[in-house]
Amino acid sequence: MNGWILAATVVLAVGLGTTLWGVATGPLKRRVVAQNLSTAMVCPGLLLLSQGYSRTAYVDLALLMALLGPVGTLVFARLLAGELADDPPRARGPTWAAAGVGAVVVLVLCAVTGPGRSLVKLLIVGALLVGGNLVASRALSHGFAEVSRG
């Protein structure tokens, strides 16, 4: 076990453990926020594991997670719009914490990777991770009022 795998273990144990507990228990609005944050925590974990095991294929998994996680949350936000409209979930703190973890992990890995195509790929994953997380959280807390006319 090296430092990268240790960091991945901490991120997965703390982040994924907390979010899975949040998904499995509590009111609906906490569950949707937790399932949104779960993919945002798995993605940095996979990036750290790819560095720790020197397996670049894990970056592709992280890319898929960063892409499909927010899409899944948008589907939930659309389907549960009626239930969430009266008391929308507000999770500014956890959202920015997850975005911060993702940004820090990506920046550290970028510094280790050095210039090249893999650096660009890491930056794309990071942008999708942080941007998608923020967009999905915004959709959860603000609803779909602007696009529902379509």
Place this chain on the structure above:
Amino acid sequence: MNVRTTLLAVGEVLAWWAALVVLWLMLISTVYTLEWVVGACAAGVGALTARAGRRTVVRR
């Protein structure tokens, strides 16, 4: 559809295509000829879809 709109449409598809090819080249691990061919074809389909999607959103 006159000459100007045709040129605009071709330019937009070409811009989408170039951006998608660059994205493809950044995401693959090893760059060789077959990857170029597959990436260029996929980016072509993606460029046409992207233009159709953008026009659908704007028309709304």
